[in-house]
Amino acid sequence: MKNAIRELRAARSLSQAELAKALQVSRQTINAIETERYTPSLPLALALARYFDSTVEEVFDGGNDDA
Amino acid sequence: MEATTMPRSKWFLPGFSAALGLAFLAALWAGGKPRDGLFSLGVMTVVGLLILLGGRSETIRGLRGDGRDERFARLDLVATAIAGNVLIGIVIGACVWEWAHGRDGTPFVQLGAVAGVAYILALGFLRWRS
Numbered sequence: 001m002k003n004a005i006r007e008l009r010a011a012r013s014l015s016q017a018e019l020a021k022a023l024q025v026s027r028q029t030i031n032a033i034e035t036e037r038y039t040p041s042l043p044l045a046l047a048l049a050r051y052f053d054s055t056v057e058e059v060f061d062g063g064n065d066d067a
Numbered sequence: 068m069e070a071t072t073m074p075r076s077k078w079f080l081p082g083f084s085a086a087l088g089l090a091f092l093a094a095l096w097a098g099g100k101p102r103d104g105l106f107s108l109g110v111m112t113v114v115g116l117l118i119l120l121g122g123r124s125e126t127i128r129g130l131r132g133d134g135r136d137e138r139f140a141r142l143d144l145v146a147t148a149i150a151g152n153v154l155i156g157i158v159i160g161a162c163v164w165e166w167a168h169g170r171d172g173t174p175f176v177q178l179g180a181v182a183g184v185a186y187i188l189a190l191g192f193l194r195w196r197s
Contacts, residue, residue, distance in 0.1 A: 025136040028125050
């Protein structure tokens with residue numbers, strides 16, 4: 001699923017590892033989400049949105065189905 | 068709704084491996100092959116140690132448990148399903164082979180029946196739970 005994680009993360013000068021640590025997932029999971037190889041669960045999507053003070057719709061492109 | 072991580076003790080899989088080795092030792096010892104049992108225990112202990120002391124590979128950490136998150140749990144589930152399908156395919160093939168050679172298909176028929184019943188029961192239970 002398309003998403004803005006990479007842009008949001010870059011805007012805060014965060015590394016994948018730092019974001020992963022904050023959300024208690026692996027760095028590879030953040031990378032897989034950014035590269036649209038993995039669609040996160042609803043709890044993780046919400047956690048990502050909350051982390052970036054955004055809504056899920058702002059972080060994820062719901063108009064684009066399965067990654 | 069915090070369900071993004073699902074770590075388990077890094078000792079789980081090494082411990083399971085060692086326990087399996089001990090079970091193999093007990094069975095082979097009871098069957099009069101203590102040397103084979105000790106060899107099996109040694110192999111399973113080495114496997115457990117490799118997992119415990121393995122590097123920072125995501126696969127090793129995921130298997131070990133300390134690097135396990137929701138994505139790895141999903142990978143684990145799919146890998147388990149693939150392994151199960153391969154096994155079922157082999158059991159069915161072996162059944163057909165045994166029947167074609169005039170035998171009754173034992174033990175593959177029983178294994179296939181157990182797998183089929185377990186699948187139906189699991190499906191019913193999961194459907195009831197969801």
